[in-house]
Amino acid sequence: MNTKTLCLANLSTQDASGYEIKKLSQEGIFSHFVDASFGSIYPALSRMEQEGLVSVREEFQSGKPPSKIYSITELGRDEFATSLSAPIKDDVHKSEFLLIAMFAPIVPRHAVAKALQMQKDYYRRELENIAEHNSGEGDCPDSPGADWVASYGQRVLQNALDYLRENSDRLLEIAGSEMTEQMAEAAE
Amino acid sequence: MNTKTLCLANLSTQDASGYEIKKLSQEGIFSHFVDASFGSIYPALSRMEQEGLVSVREEFQSGKPPSKIYSITELGRDEFATSLSAPIKDDVHKSEFLLIAMFAPIVPRHAVAKALQMQKDYYRRELENIAEHNSGEGDCPDSPGADWVASYGQRVLQNALDYLRENSDRLLEIAGSEMTEQMAEAAE
DNA sequence: GGACACATGTAATCGGTTACATGATTAC
DNA sequence: GTAATCATGTAACCGATTACATGTGTCC
Numbered sequence: 001m002n003t004k005t006l007c008l009a010n011l012s013t014q015d016a017s018g019y020e021i022k023k024l025s026q027e028g029i030f031s032h033f034v035d036a037s038f039g040s041i042y043p044a045l046s047r048m049e050q051e052g053l054v055s056v057r058e059e060f061q062s063g064k065p066p067s068k069i070y071s072i073t074e075l076g077r078d079e080f081a082t083s084l085s086a087p088i089k090d091d092v093h094k095s096e097f098l099l100i101a102m103f104a105p106i107v108p109r110h111a112v113a114k115a116l117q118m119q120k121d122y123y124r125r126e127l128e129n130i131a132e133h134n135s136g137e138g139d140c141p142d143s144p145g146a147d148w149v150a151s152y153g154q155r156v157l158q159n160a161l162d163y164l165r166e167n168s169d170r171l172l173e174i175a176g177s178e179m180t181e182q183m184a185e186a187a188e
Numbered sequence: 189m190n191t192k193t194l195c196l197a198n199l200s201t202q203d204a205s206g207y208e209i210k211k212l213s214q215e216g217i218f219s220h221f222v223d224a225s226f227g228s229i230y231p232a233l234s235r236m237e238q239e240g241l242v243s244v245r246e247e248f249q250s251g252k253p254p255s256k257i258y259s260i261t262e263l264g265r266d267e268f269a270t271s272l273s274a275p276i277k278d279d280v281h282k283s284e285f286l287l288i289a290m291f292a293p294i295v296p297r298h299a300v301a302k303a304l305q306m307q308k309d310y311y312r313r314e315l316e317n318i319a320e321h322n323s324g325e326g327d328c329p330d331s332p333g334a335d336w337v338a339s340y341g342q343r344v345l346q347n348a349l350d351y352l353r354e355n356s357d358r359l360l361e362i363a364g365s366e367m368t369e370q371m372a373e374a375a376e
Numbered sequence: 377g378g379a380c381a382c383a384t385g386t387a388a389t390c391g392g393t394t395a396c397a398t399g400a401t402t403a404c
Numbered sequence: 405g406t407a408a409t410c411a412t413g414t415a416a417c418c419g420a421t422t423a424c425a426t427g428t429g430t431c432c
Contacts, residue, residue, distance in 0.1 A: 159344060163340055252401075
């Protein structure tokens with residue numbers, strides 16, 4: 001998801017500042033899709049304001065720097081809805097873990113073990129994140145779409161985690177020996 | 189996966205030209221991770237040659253333009269192995285489908301139906317790709333790492349597809365009405 | 377006194393895509 | 405003749421990240 005769509009998606013449910021959009025996209029269910037930086041969010045919001053997709057109001061809070069609260073306009077809502085109706089592209093999935101798994105035979109066993117551990121932890125964190133959403137603590141009020149996605153995510157992630165638990169040993173068996181590069185070279 | 193790692197990964201199993209690396213990464217199991225363009229592969233290979241990670245030899249074929257066949261060097265192999273031993277980052281997963289699902293209530297029902305269909309097709313294509321690998325037609329000879337990843341992919345994708353089959357109706361029920369934007373505006 | 381949360385923004389840089397430029401051979 | 409496959413490469417551009425710049429209030 002590009003920054004523009006991310007902002008439109010967030011603003012379609014509630015008004016927010018650039019700072020808040022960043023937080024929401026790191027914590028909420030959006031976190032599975034993005035992690036945009038300030039360097040892309042702020043310029044995107046200014047551009048969108050010029051295009052009339054959002055409007056701004058400045059809010060002065062005591063003790064805090066003033067924040068720019070953005071609201072989506074009718075035009076912005078149209079643009080967002082239209083972009084959602086466009087034909088979809090294939091998912092993009094980048095996984096350093098799978099790369100390591102594929103080349104396990106040339107990776108030292110301890111590094112494979114570490115990667116497996118990290119990947120399991122990652123799945124657990126994502127599952128916890130979803131569990132929080134389901135318990136209603138989330139930011140989005142009752143949204144049936146988010147619920148559907150949450151239950152999809154739960155199923156897929158739980159399954160991936162189960163696979164790891166069941167097949168870790170098999171991966172460790174094909175992993176490289178504990179020999180380091182240096183040891184290997186010295187042995188020659 | 190960045191272009192450099194993609195090239196190193198391909199060259200670690202066999203010598204290849206830039207053109208072949210592109211094909212391999214579109215067709216093989218790598219296709220789940222990347223789809224690099226010539227505009228990034230060719231410059232990456234030249235850079236890597238200067239860094240001593242790969243070596244080149246020119247091959248003249250009758251009737252075809254000469255091709256530059258790259259081989260990985262010891263240095264390149266070390267660099268690849270080292271990069272695989274580094275701590276992994278979280279997976280990145282971008283899915284336009286999930287974005288549409290999340291905002292289903294504001295997307296016309298026919299667009300949601302279309303997106304569901306496209307997503308199911310996508311999972312089926314990926315599963316077929318894995319099935320081909322398992323039947324041994326692939327380019328990589330017997331690689332236990334690739335087998336492990338293939339069976340992981342099969343399990344996760346099959347599960348995702350099953351979820352879609354079981355829950356399509358539920359998503360369509362919460363989808364927006366068939367009213368277009370124009371009709372909605374006119375109705376007000 | 378230092379770290380951290382709040383809050384916005386710019387500039388340098390990077391990695392990558394798209395489009396362009398070139399050119400032979402084969403199949404329809 | 406024209407489209408497709410083989411084959412390499414450059415240049416313009418784009419989106420995003422990283423680091424920098426600035427400043428207040430609160431907690432330890």
